Amino acid sequence: MTKIHVPADHPRKDSLDIRERIIEGHEKDIVATAGLLAHGRGEAFDYMIGEQTNELAHMACRAAVAALLSAKHPIISVNGNICALVPRDLVELSELTGAPLEINLFYYRAEREEAIATALRNAGATEILGTHDRPSETIPELSSNRRKVDSEGIAKADVVLVPLEDGDRTEALRKINKYVVTIDLNPMSRTALLSNITIVDNVVRSLPLMVEYAREMRDWSAEQLREIVTGFDNAANLSKALRMMIDYLSGQAGIGPVEEDET
Amino acid sequence: MTKIHVPADHPRKDSLDIRERIIEGHEKDIVATAGLLAHGRGEAFDYMIGEQTNELAHMACRAAVAALLSAKHPIISVNGNICALVPRDLVELSELTGAPLEINLFYYRAEREEAIATALRNAGATEILGTHDRPSETIPELSSNRRKVDSEGIAKADVVLVPLEDGDRTEALRKINKYVVTIDLNPMSRTALLSNITIVDNVVRSLPLMVEYAREMRDWSAEQLREIVTGFDNAANLSKALRMMIDYLSGQAGIGPVEEDET
Numbered sequence: 001m002t003k004i005h006v007p008a009d010h011p012r013k014d015s016l017d018i019r020e021r022i023i024e025g026h027e028k029d030i031v032a033t034a035g036l037l038a039h040g041r042g043e044a045f046d047y048m049i050g051e052q053t054n055e056l057a058h059m060a061c062r063a064a065v066a067a068l069l070s071a072k073h074p075i076i077s078v079n080g081n082i083c084a085l086v087p088r089d090l091v092e093l094s095e096l097t098g099a100p101l102e103i104n105l106f107y108y109r110a111e112r113e114e115a116i117a118t119a120l121r122n123a124g125a126t127e128i129l130g131t132h133d134r135p136s137e138t139i140p141e142l143s144s145n146r147r148k149v150d151s152e153g154i155a156k157a158d159v160v161l162v163p164l165e166d167g168d169r170t171e172a173l174r175k176i177n178k179y180v181v182t183i184d185l186n187p188m189s190r191t192a193l194l195s196n197i198t199i200v201d202n203v204v205r206s207l208p209l210m211v212e213y214a215r216e217m218r219d220w221s222a223e224q225l226r227e228i229v230t231g232f233d234n235a236a237n238l239s240k241a242l243r244m245m246i247d248y249l250s251g252q253a254g255i256g257p258v259e260e261d262e263t
Numbered sequence: 264m265t266k267i268h269v270p271a272d273h274p275r276k277d278s279l280d281i282r283e284r285i286i287e288g289h290e291k292d293i294v295a296t297a298g299l300l301a302h303g304r305g306e307a308f309d310y311m312i313g314e315q316t317n318e319l320a321h322m323a324c325r326a327a328v329a330a331l332l333s334a335k336h337p338i339i340s341v342n343g344n345i346c347a348l349v350p351r352d353l354v355e356l357s358e359l360t361g362a363p364l365e366i367n368l369f370y371y372r373a374e375r376e377e378a379i380a381t382a383l384r385n386a387g388a389t390e391i392l393g394t395h396d397r398p399s400e401t402i403p404e405l406s407s408n409r410r411k412v413d414s415e416g417i418a419k420a421d422v423v424l425v426p427l428e429d430g431d432r433t434e435a436l437r438k439i440n441k442y443v444v445t446i447d448l449n450p451m452s453r454t455a456l457l458s459n460i461t462i463v464d465n466v467v468r469s470l471p472l473m474v475e476y477a478r479e480m481r482d483w484s485a486e487q488l489r490e491i492v493t494g495f496d497n498a499a500n501l502s503k504a505l506r507m508m509i510d511y512l513s514g515q516a517g518i519g520p521v522e523e524d525e526t
Contacts, residue, residue, distance in 0.1 A: 022300070034286070041304065042303075242512060246512045249505060249512070
C-alpha cells in the first residue's frame with residue numbers, strides 16, 4: 001500500500017499512526033486480513049470514548065494487573081494485532097507480572113506464528129509459549145484453531161489476559177474456569193460481557209498503563225491485590241463505559257453539528 | 264487468508280458474508296488495504312443501527328434518487344469498496360438514472376483501476392469513465408490522487424453520488440458547487456456533515472434500495488422529483504440517525520431512550 005505521510009498537526013495523527021502500525025504488521029504477516037477489519041471496528045468505538053483512557057479504564061487496568069500479580073499461573077495470550085501494536089509493552093508486562101507470553105491464533109499459519117515470534121523476540125522476549133514445537137493440549141469447548149493451547153501456558157493458567165479477543169474463545173475459557181481479563185473497545189461485545197475484567201480502551205494506551213501499574217503494585221501484599229480484584233465490578237464498569245459513549249454521541253447530536261444546506 | 268465457512272444460522276451471518284466479499288475484493292486488488300479498515304469502522308456503526316435500513320435511510324435514498332434523476336449531468340463515483348460489495352447494483356442504478364460510472368481512487372494503482380474496471384464490466388457495465396485512457400481535468404481544491412477527474416464525468420457533473428467517501432474530497436466537491444450525495448454509516452463524519460444528502464446505511468442494503476426507487480420514480484415529472492429533493496432536510500436526518508444510535512446504545516445499557524436535547 002502507498003504510505004501516506006501524516007503531518008504532525010493532523011487532528012487524527014495518533015489514530016492514523018496506529019493504523020500504519022497495523023498495516024505494517026499485515027505486510028509482515030503478523031496481522032491477519034481479518035485483523036485489519038477488526039482494527040477498523042475498534043477505531044469507531046475508540047472515537048466514541050474520545051480516543052482517551054478514562055477513569056473507568058484506569059480502574060479496570062489496575063484490577064487487571066492485580067489479578068495477574070496475584071495469580072498462581074498467569075498467562076498473556078498474544079495474537080497478531082496486539083503483537084503489531086505493543087510488542088515491547090507485552091514483554092515488559094510479562095516480565096513484571098511473571099505471566100509468560102503465549103501465541104494463540106485464530107487464523108493460524110506457520111508463517112504467521114514465526115513472524116509473531118520474531119517480533120516478540122525483537123522486542124526482548126526470551127521465552128515464548130504456544131509455538132508448534134511446544135507441548136500442547138486442546139480446549140474441548142472450542143472448535144477453532146485456538147483450541148490448541150500450551151501445556152505450560154493457558155492449559156494450566158488460572159488467570160488469562162486475552163487482549164482483543166473473540167467471543168467464542170472467551171466463553172470457552174470461562175467454561176473451563178479460567179479468570180479472564182480482556183481489553184475490548186466495544187463494551188457490548190460477548191467478550192466484554194463474558195470476561196471477569198474488561199478494559200474498555202485502546203491497547204495502545206492501556207498496555208503501557210498496565211506496565212506502569214505493574215511496576216507500582218508488584219510488591220504489594222496478596223491481600224492488597226485481592227482487595228482490588230474483588231472490589232472490581234465488571235458489569236457496573238461496562239455499563240458506565242457504555243453511558244460515556246452515549247454521552248459522547250448525545251453531545252455530538254446536541255450541538256447541532258450540521259450547517260444549513262443551500263439547496 | 265483462510266476462508267471460514269459461516270453456518271447459515273450464525274447470528275452475524277450477513278455481516279460475515281459481506282466481510283468475505285470485501286476480503287475477496289482485497290485479494291483481487293479491487294479493495295485497498297485501507298479499505299479493509301474503513302469497512303471495519305462501518306461495521307461498528309452498522310451494528311448501532313441494528314444492521315437494518317430504517318425509515319430515515321429510506322427517505323434519504325428516495326431523495327438521492329430524485330436528485331440523480333433530476334440532474335442534467337449526474338455521475339456515480341466508484342471506489343474499491345463499493346465495487347467489491349455491489350457491482351451489479353451500481354450498473355443497474357447507472358442505467359436507470361443515466362448517471363455514468365466513474366472510477367476515482369485515493370490509493371491509485373493501474374492494477375487497481377484495471378481490477379475495478381474488469382469487475383464493473385463483469386457486472387454488465389458498458390461505459391466506464393475515469394480510466395487512465397480518458398480525457399481528464401483536475402479539481403484544484405484537492406491534493407490527493409482523487410483530484411484527477413474525467414472531463415465527461417465528475418468535471419462537468421452537477422450531481423455526484425459518492426458512496427463511501429473521504430471528507431477532503433466531499434469538501435472539495437462542495438467547494439466547486441457540486442451537489443453531493445453520499446452513503447456513510449457514520450452520521451458524525453465530515454463527509455456525512457458536508458454532503459447535501461447523506462444516506463446513513465450499509466451500501467449493501469441501500470444500493471439495491473436505490474435501484475428499486477429509481478425503477479419506481481424514473482418517469483416522474485421534474486417537478487415531482489424537485490419536490491422530494493427540496494423537501495429533504497439533511498441536517499435533521501443526520502441528527503435523527505444519531506439519535507437512533509443513542510437509543511440503541513441506551514437499550515443495550517438498559518437505561519431506556521435518552522431525553523431529547525433542546526437546542
